[in-house]
Amino acid sequence: MSVKTEHKHIGSSLDNFLAEEGLLAEVEGVALKRVISFQLEQEMKRTGLTKTQLASKMDTSRSAVDRLLDPENHAVTLKTLERAAGVLGKRLRLELL
Numbered sequence: 001m002s003v004k005t006e007h008k009h010i011g012s013s014l015d016n017f018l019a020e021e022g023l024l025a026e027v028e029g030v031a032l033k034r035v036i037s038f039q040l041e042q043e044m045k046r047t048g049l050t051k052t053q054l055a056s057k058m059d060t061s062r063s064a065v066d067r068l069l070d071p072e073n074h075a076v077t078l079k080t081l082e083r084a085a086g087v088l089g090k091r092l093r094l095e096l097l
Contacts, residue, residue: 034071036081041069043088057087 018024044054055065060080067073068084078092085092 029074033074033076037069037071040084040088043090047088049088054084054087058083 015024018027044050049057051065051069052062055062058065058080060083064080065084068076068080078094082092
């Protein structure tokens with residue numbers, strides 16, 4: 001006696017599931033922002049730069065830096081990311097895959 005499964009996603013990848021649900025781009029964007037926020041914070045720790053100092057060097061406000069480092073805030077511009085990376089001696093690299 002065979003049991004037929006009704007779960008269409010069993011055996012498929014998470015990426016496939018998210019793509020089928022129309023969520024892949026959103027999930028990848030959230031993950032990317034979290035990674036970038038984490039990398040910026042790690043670089044700040046490595047260089048000993050505070051949020052206030054970073055804001056000053058970026059010619060912006062401390063609250064703007066807080067938004068930049070908030071992994072849940074996805075409304076950060078590329079220009080802001082580039083400025084932060086530059087201040088920290090890094091480059092921002094984006095790729096289309």
